[in-house]
Amino acid sequence: MTIESDVLVLGGGGAGCSAALHLARRGSKVTLLERGLVGSQASGVNYGGVRQQGRHPAELPIARRSREIWGRLKELVGCDAEFSITGHLKLARNADEEADLIAYLDTARAYDLPLRMIGRNAIHREYPWLGPDVVAGSLAPDDGSANPRLLSPALAHAARAAGAAVHEQTEITSYDRLNGRFVLKARNGAEFRAPILVNMAGYWGGAVAAAFGEAVPIEPLSPNMLVTEPTTYFIKPNLGVVGGNIYLRQIPRGNVIVGGGHGESDPAVPWSRPLPEVTLQNFNYALQLVPALAGLHVIRSWSGIDGQMPDHIPVIGPSRTTPGLFHAFGFSGHGFQLGPAIGAIMSELVLDGHSDVPLEAFQIDRWNVQPAVREA
Template sequence: MRPFDVAIIGGGIAGCSAALHLRQRGASVVLLERGQCGTQASGVNYGGVRQQGRHEAELPLSQRSRAIWARLPELVDSDCEFVVTGHIKLARSDRDMAELEVYAHKAAAHGVTLELIGNKKLRDRYPWLGMSVVGGSFCADDGQANPRLVTPALARAARAMGANIRQSSAVVNAVHTGNGFELLLDSGGTVRSRALINSAGAWGATIAAMFGEDVPEEVMAPNMCVTGPVPYFIEPNLGVVGGDIYIRQIPRGNVIFGSGLGEADSAAIRAFPSPDVTTDAARLAVALVPRLAHAQLIRTWSGIEGRMPDGLPVLGLSSTTPGLVHGFGFSGHGFQLGLAVGAVLAELALDGEPKTPIGEFAIARFLDRQSTRPNGTKPIPSKAIEEAKHA
């Protein structure tokens, strides 16, 4: 059997988006997901679709992704409950408000428009906010979507275009053969490809290590909660400076909120919300929106996400292995980025360079460039890495 043009490890939003973008360009694609597409971070997250509040390095990628979100129905034949509600980041002190003002100027330089809102105007517009809030920053172009719908929809669309989507197919080893890749599956079968995309989420570092790239990815389990339906009144997606609570309401009335971390067991592939963290989250939610005091909490959950020490993803070409592309470690904020990340991964796999700047996400930032790797390969020379970072 001829090798695929590209193999993808990981069926989260980035991997499934990559499969769709690769098929749009006519490349043969196989996607290998050990569970079901979208069952970990991509399917159990909060569902915020925001540009506001991101690291400056992520803003070009976030803007590109926002444009793709607008075209979601034509891409996957569903809007996946994506709604442009706006996102407001709230200040609970004058210091917080000063931070929002500084960020608004930085965002404007990247073309992201934010409206700074003072205390009186905030009270007039959102009278249901708690008294601890003193101001905010509003991004009208942001919104929310249902994370349980998006990744499966991308997988279906990619399959309809001819992608080979293999669920319940775990990769237990991967090697570079000199002219491509050979992947060993838990079933005993093998898959060959010319290029390989590592979008394995919280297990991305495990795949990278197979090619001598050891990076300090940790796992995290965001603690999520949802209430029963209450009358709809929270239109914008809510966040706060410091990020200790985030809240959104869907039109049917349920209020989704999150705060803190549960427990993650990456070996067992299980994550658990924490009762104590959930209690603290409820207190924070009520302090921010007092009207939620009598809402009934009906479910808590979590999922496993990969987290990098600097909070930025690993996205770009391998520093050791030609044809290998990484996209993992999104540290709890990869959902909105995922659609554009898939496009970038496809460009890297087929063209060797992306249309969006991603230099600050290079895996080389975590590596000792002078050392020999465990698999006997040596990293790409520093000069080449620096050129790639500025491509």
């Protein structure tokens, strides 16, 4: 079986499904290839933060654009993936962290991201359930959260409706380019051909890039997540901290979702699992922020696999080795919020040859030509 398309999108995470949707809406004959089920890895099992605050300055224009798409997700795909604007409250636990929050205000202002600094006294007045170690906070009122389990399936559903072919359970075993056309062979025997290939395969995107002669230093990243039994709904904002070692949010149903640190994984299986000592450490960090969580029962913990780049920002843009090949992978834990816009941007790169969003910082050859950008 050989399937011809205009564009092959490799990887059915949120970004890949969004790319398939945007390309199909603009009339491309697009085929999405996913090894498992859409949204099985990082896109489907992440924390669910829809956060702009604290993003790397290079990511902020994408984050702003994505936030706009999140706001109209329901009309775009028929499902809001439980997106809710709760605000993102980033907390400082000491004076140094407070200084970090203040320093970021200028970055946010430069990208029109509204932030409100909340000082030592006000923070405990406004959020009386915060622990005494919290000294300040910065609230991004437009940020929020969504249900990661729903985003990719919803985008894939809409992509199908727009005419895209979505092939799940289709693991690609070989990549070739013959006479200007990419030829991808799947384990199930199918062959996929197209003049354009968009590599959005998360951690595994690194291997795809390497297959076309541009290896990058990518590592698997496995978040250490847990969820508690439901309790009274009292934590409205999505909570984070300077340094990012703990993040937590509560859904209106009452469950509290807590993440922090990293689990372990084997991308070859693929398999991932949280680490018990990290889970227990997260108890301590979470209780420091919200002491009232003590005694609440954890009912499940989990992880997944994302790709982490050394500078903690993704690879986005055209290949430097292969005409017709485009990359967007290695989201380093930021892909859930960025995904919807990444899909739109990739459709522009493919169909228009450029995007209005600046992408220089994300070039695939940045490790060869310049020192790694340090995260702000």
